[in-house]
Amino acid sequence: MRVTCKEAHFQYPASSAPVFERLNLDICAGETVALVGPSGSGKTTLLSVLGGLLSVTGGSVTASRNGRPIPLATSCGWITQTTNALGSRTALDNAALGAYFAGAGNTWLNARSDAIVALRRLGLGSRLHSRSNTLSGGELQRVSIARALVSQKPIILADEPTGQLDQETTDRVMREIAESLSEASRILVVATHDEEVAAKCSRVLRVSMGMVSDIGPLR
Amino acid sequence: MKVVREALRNVVSRGWQTVLLSAVLTGVLLVPQIWTVTDLNQALATENRLQSAGGYVFALSSDGGIEPDECLLLRTSSGVSASGVLSNRQEIVNLQASPATSYRLWSYQGDVPSLVFESFESPVRAQTEVLINGATADELAIEDGHSLYTTAAVLRVQVERSAVRVSELGRALLSPTPWLGVGSAAVPADCYVEAEPEHYALLINASGSLLSSVDDPVFVREIITRDAFTESPWRAVQGRSSRRSSEVAAGLVVGVAVILLRLRYAEIGLYRILGLGRAGSTLVQWIELVSMLTLGLIFSASTTAMFVWDPHLDTSGTILRLGLMAGATTHLLAAGATLAIFLLMPRGSTLSLLKDR
Numbered sequence: 266m267r268v269t270c271k272e273a274h275f276q277y278p279a280s281s282a283p284v285f286e287r288l289n290l291d292i293c294a295g296e297t298v299a300l301v302g303p304s305g306s307g308k309t310t311l312l313s314v315l316g317g318l319l320s321v322t323g324g325s326v327t328a329s330r331n332g333r334p335i336p337l338a339t340s341c342g343w344i345t346q347t348t349n350a351l352g353s354r355t356a357l358d359n360a361a362l363g364a365y366f367a368g369a370g371n372t373w374l375n376a377r378s379d380a381i382v383a384l385r386r387l388g389l390g391s392r393l394h395s396r397s398n399t400l401s402g403g404e405l406q407r408v409s410i411a412r413a414l415v416s417q418k419p420i421i422l423a424d425e426p427t428g429q430l431d432q433e434t435t436d437r438v439m440r441e442i443a444e445s446l447s448e449a450s451r452i453l454v455v456a457t458h459d460e461e462v463a464a465k466c467s468r469v470l471r472v473s474m475g476m477v478s479d480i481g482p483l484r
Numbered sequence: 485m486k487v488v489r490e491a492l493r494n495v496v497s498r499g500w501q502t503v504l505l506s507a508v509l510t511g512v513l514l515v516p517q518i519w520t521v522t523d524l525n526q527a528l529a530t531e532n533r534l535q536s537a538g539g540y541v542f543a544l545s546s547d548g549g550i551e552p553d554e555c556l557l558l559r560t561s562s563g564v565s566a567s568g569v570l571s572n573r574q575e576i577v578n579l580q581a582s583p584a585t586s587y588r589l590w591s592y593q594g595d596v597p598s599l600v601f602e603s604f605e606s607p608v609r610a611q612t613e614v615l616i617n618g619a620t621a622d623e624l625a626i627e628d629g630h631s632l633y634t635t636a637a638v639l640r641v642q643v644e645r646s647a648v649r650v651s652e653l654g655r656a657l658l659s660p661t662p663w664l665g666v667g668s669a670a671v672p673a674d675c676y677v678e679a680e681p682e683h684y685a686l687l688i689n690a691s692g693s694l695l696s697s698v699d700d701p702v703f704v705r706e707i708i709t710r711d712a713f714t715e716s717p718w719r720a721v722q723g724r725s726s727r728r729s730s731e732v733a734a735g736l737v738v739g740v741a742v743i744l745l746r747l748r749y750a751e752i753g754l755y756r757i758l759g760l761g762r763a764g765s766t767l768v769q770w771i772e773l774v775s776m777l778t779l780g781l782i783f784s785a786s787t788t789a790m791f792v793w794d795p796h797l798d799t800s801g802t803i804l805r806l807g808l809m810a811g812a813t814t815h816l817l818a819a820g821a822t823l824a825i826f827l828l829m830p831r832g833s834t835l836s837l838l839k840d841r
Contacts, residue, residue: 318757318834343757349750353497365486366758373489416758 266294266330266419266452268315268337274323275307275314284310285477288324290470292452294419297443299463300456302472308456309346309424311472315454316341316422328420335419342418344409344426346456352398356408359397360384363416376415383411386441388434402429410438414445421446423455427462439465487764491771502814505740509810510803512733545705737817744821745828752825756834766826773822780815783808 270290276283284307292298300308313319314326317337328337342363350359360380364371384393387407397405406429413421421442427435439462446453455462463469464482471478748769755765787808790801 316757338761339759341757345757349754351494351497351751351754352747353494353501358493358497362490362758365490366760412758418759 266328266450268292268326268328268420268452268454270315270321270324270326272324273314273321273326275310275319276322277310283322283475285472285475286323288477290477290479292454292468294450294452295447296468297446297453297466298455299466299469300454300472301458301460301463301469304458306472306474308472311470311477312422312424312454312456316343316420330419337420340418341420341422342413342416344406344413344421344423346424346428350397350400350405350408353396355394355396356384356389356400356404357381357393359408360411360415363412363414367416367418379415380411383415383441383445384408387411387438403431403434406430407434407438410442414442417449418451419449420452420454423453423457425457426455427457427459432461435459435461487760487767488771491768492775494768495772495775498818502811502818506807506810506814509733509736509813510807512736546702737813740814741817741821744818745824748821748825749828753834769822769825773819773826776815776819776822780812780819783812783815787812 268291270288273288273290274283274286276286288311300311302308310319314321315337317326326337328335328340350356351362357377357380360383361373361376364376364379365373381393384390384407387410389404389407389411392400392404397408400408406426410423410426413423423442426442427438430438442453443465445451453466455466457463467482469480469482471480752765752769755768756762760768787805790805790808
């Protein structure tokens with residue numbers, strides 16, 4: 266599994282300056298990459314480009330497995346910055362959706378079983394059947410993480426996944442994410458302001474002033 | 485198939501929300517109705533503006549309903565009484581009550597009534613038999629000791645003096661005297677009596693009965709403004725809710741619509757990043773739209789059916805009807821929000837759909 270950016274360039278139509286330009290990047294299976302930088306520097310935009318939600322305005326961004334190209338948009342599991350969930354559905358339902366739509370053979374029952382395991386590992390065992398609109402921001406964020414992890418997508422893109430979590434929960438969540446990803450050699454790209462989270466990644470990219478610089482691991 | 489199942493799971497999971505919202509809407513609409521029904525005197529004391537603007541029409545009911553051709557007798561503490569009878573014939577009999585009883589037969593040709601017979605025997609003697617058009621019919625007890633035989637002959641509308649009128653199927657209005665009036669309807673229904681403001685208290689405290697069943701008391705079920713009465717039955721029911729209640733309900737509906745739009749927007753974004761893509765997430769919304777629309781139409785049809793079945797309901801019937809109306813509103817609102825999403829969705833990229841708004 267590999268994600269490759271070649272001379273990638275992105276600029277919003279209404280903007281006079283590019284968010285990034287001439288970006289060359291290779292992310293391989295099993296890598297965990299942190300995107301750091303000040304607010305408004307373009308971390309979420311880069312994440313969206315990597316996930317196929319935005320198209321580059323120059324160059325290319327591709328994903329491949331065993332040398333064969335695969336579509337980016339359907340290869341990514343998302344942990345969104347905003348706490349997106351179906352409010353009328355339970356935490357379990359919301360988490361199970363990730364696995365349910367991940368493959369044609371996944372039944373609703375199997376998806377729920379996977380989701381139960383993931384939610385319990387993330388500390389939400391007692392909230393499985395609570396409706397999403399009764400969950401706190403931190404709980405919703407963990408539901409979103411569980412949804413992405415059970416999706417079995419080869420690339421996980423996380424936008425501030427621990428923004429609403431305390432330090433103890435952050436450590437637990439990051440540990441679970443790391444374990445889950447290493448089992449399947451998946452790629453994690455995480456946009457974060459949290460240096461502790463960045464320090465747990467194998468590689469850190471700093472996004473600033475239209476430039477993306479690879480500064481290696483923090484520790 | 486997965487998409488269809490997912491959409492149906494969504495519809496089911498939203499059930500409690502629509503029930504809750506329907507209950508709140510029902511409550512908002514019901515409060516002024518309960519207030520109107522249970523506190524007539526307060527209504528009269530406080531609604532001076534309405535009184536001076538056009539007066540009230542009093543809706544009289546009996547538990548068994550007021551049948552066609554029924555005679556309704558009202559007595560007040562001052563001894564004033566009046567009675568009359570309406571039928572489906574193309575004639576009008578207007579019977580004025582004590583102290584000087586007279587009776588008139590009106591023929592009704594098209595929209596033009598014409599007086600064909602008038603009597604000024606004052607007062608009517610006990611057991612006086614009056615034949616009109618050679619036919620006798622119901623007995624009308626006008627006052628103690630007096631009785632009058634006449635054809636029960638009127639139709640849906642009566643005209644007398646300057647007071648007009650009415651009406652539509654299922655409603656009738658009589659105001660043959662300045663103080664009280666009597667009416668009935670072409671189908672079992674309430675009887676509507678219009679009174680001048682100075683006689684409101686008299687009418688509220690009047691004792692009423694049906695000639696055919698003196699044990700079946702007639703009571704003032706509610707009062708409605710004359711303007712509301714002259715509207716269609718459907719609009720009259722709506723008009724009974726106070727303006728404030730309507731404003732609250734409208735505000736609630738608009739607020740819910742905005743929230744629904746916001747939620748639906750985010751949901752589409754969520755489905756897209758789950759891998760359903762534009763077509764799949766659109767299909768989910770379509771299925772929900774059709775489901776909500778169907779439920780909304782069922783509620784609407786039930787509300788209409790209740791109206792056709794019985795335009796004038798008791799309190800529990802009113803609550804049920806309002807509940808159905810609220811159910812229809814809620815589901816059609818949800819369908820409308822989904823429809824709006826279809827119009828707005830082409831503008832939204834997945835990224836913008838996922839942002840907090």
